[in-house]
Amino acid sequence: MTQPTVLIIDDEPDILELLELTLGRMSLQTRSASTLREAMTLLQSQHFDLCLTDMRLPDGDGMSIVRHIQQHFTSTPVAMITAYGSLDTAINALKAGAFDFLTKPVDLTRLRELVSTALRLNTAQADADPRDRDPILGISPPIERLRNQISKLARSQAPLYISGESGSGKELVARRIHALSPRAEQAFVPVNCGAIPSELMESEFFGHRKGSFSGAVADKPGLFQAANHGTLFLDEVADLPMAMQVKLLRAIQEKAIRAVGSQREEAVDVRLLCATHKDLANEVAQGRFRQDLFYRINVIELQVPPLRARREDLPLLVQSILGRLAERANQPVPEVTEAGMERLLNYRFPGNVRELENALERAFTLCEGQQIDAHDLWLSACPSASQDDAPDFSQIDHLEDYLDNIERQAITQALEETRWNKTAAAKRLGLTFRSLRYRLKKLGLDD
Structure with a gap:
């Protein structure tokens, strides 16, 4: 079997020697260049499985190498070596397509981890599930774009922000990125930041030592330790309290955490993926x-499209969801009538795929025979994409409750579509901000 070959680009002889010796002990072949020009010549003459480049070179900078490899040698991961504290440079390199970065002085343990992860990259994507097992279903242009972006971003170690409305499938996207990454054999640890009590948050994230507080009867590892060498997915990251945001920032910057009650820091190697339905820039x-x-x-930000932007995917999603429900219940898969499918296609789905799953589960349970018709789908008239869908007044027991429900759904939809920006939601609804605030309080939506 051919030994992997690594291109090392640095104009400091001591750094070159250190990297060559370390990689040689890992049974890797190395080629070295001290200038941008030499590196470009080597890249044209042979294939490299990995490139390590310094940021500052006598005749240019490492960013030129990153961009060149991204354009011409997409299967070769490239890692940037930067001066200590040059986080802006490292982040710019990641945005330009770098796989990861190292800081000087080079930590050899961190170097070996980076190299091992990078060399697993192509193998991981070659062994990944084929298209027919891709959990992200759809043939629409937005989904095809998302699928292509996922494939590219899985090759990076850069922190990733996944944005999208509630129920659009952000965790599914995060899991797919992990499955296509070189970390696929390691743990994927999902965390709902809004579900952890603030007083337990530090212990949950970083672990604690026995006796560090009342009730700490044994050492307990945290979520970062559980995700070590794998992927940590922080859902609803906007819900983190400010004190925890400070601690998380330090953990990301130092790639190390300190357990509650411990006197020393512990290095962690984690790919961080974050998501929220809120507008983080507005937060x-x-x-x-x-x-x-x-x-x-x-x-890097990855946007997950809402269901209403990919209506052509509905038949495929419906078929898949009903198939799962039927398998779980050990029953035949019901057929959705033409009227039922039209009802689904004309609905806006403010709750996205999660709402579709809930609607189909209700219909699957309550429908008679092996057909799901329009009347089996309990979808609100308010968020419909079609103006032809009139409410069924025979189902109204109390007019005030019915109108409140319509108003609640309209306001919730406007808030979700504006990423919970109340000023923008009020404008979309044709209300003043004060009027919207009054309605939120009246309907119990002002939490």
Whole structure:
């Protein structure tokens, strides 16, 4: 079997020697260049499985190498070596397509981890599930774009911010990125940041030592330790309290965490993926989310399209969801009538795929025979994409409750479509901000 070959680009002889010796002990072949020109010549003459490049070179900079490899040698991961504390440079390199970065002085343990991960990259994507097992279903242009972006971003170690409305499938996207990454054999650890009590958050994230607080009867590893060498997915990251945001920022920057009650830091190697349905930039502007943390987790943003932007995927999604439900219940898969499918296609789905799953599960349970018709789908008239769908007044027991429900759904839809920006939602609804605030309080939506 051919030994992997690594291209090392640095004009400091001591750094070159250190990297060559370390990689040689890992049974890797190396070629070295001290200038941009030499590196370009070597890249044209042979294939490399990995490139390590310094940022500053006598005749240029490492960013030129990153861009050149991204354009001409897409299967070769490239890692940037930067001066200690040059986080801006490292982040720019990640945005340009670098696989990862190292800081000087080079930590040899971190170097070996980076190299091992990078060399697993092509193998991981070659062994990944084929298209027919891709959990992200759809043939629409937005989904094809998302699928292509996922494939590219799985090759990076850059922190990734996944944005999208509630129920659109952000965790599914995060899991797919992990499955296509060189970390696929390691743990994927999903965390709902809004579900952890603030007083337990530090212990949950970083672990604790026995006796560090009342009830700590044994050492307990945290979520970062559980995700070590794998992927940590922080869902609803905007819900983190400010004190925890500070600790998370330090963990990301130092690639190390300190357990509650411990006197020393512990190195962790984690790919961080974050998501929220809120507008993080607006949260920063409102002072509820730290700008420096936003800058670190939003190195690359990946937008998940809402279901209403990919209506042509509905038949495929419906078939898949009903298939799962039928298999679970050990029953035949019901057929959706033409009227039922039309009802689905004309609905806006403010709750996205999650709402579709809930609607189909209700219909599957309550429908008679092996057909799901329009009347089996309990979908609100308010968020419909079609003006032809009139409400069924025979189902109204109390007019005030019915109108409140319509108003609640309209306001919730406007808030979700504006990423919970109340000013923008009020404008979309043709209300003043004060009027919207009054309605939110009246309907119990002002939490």
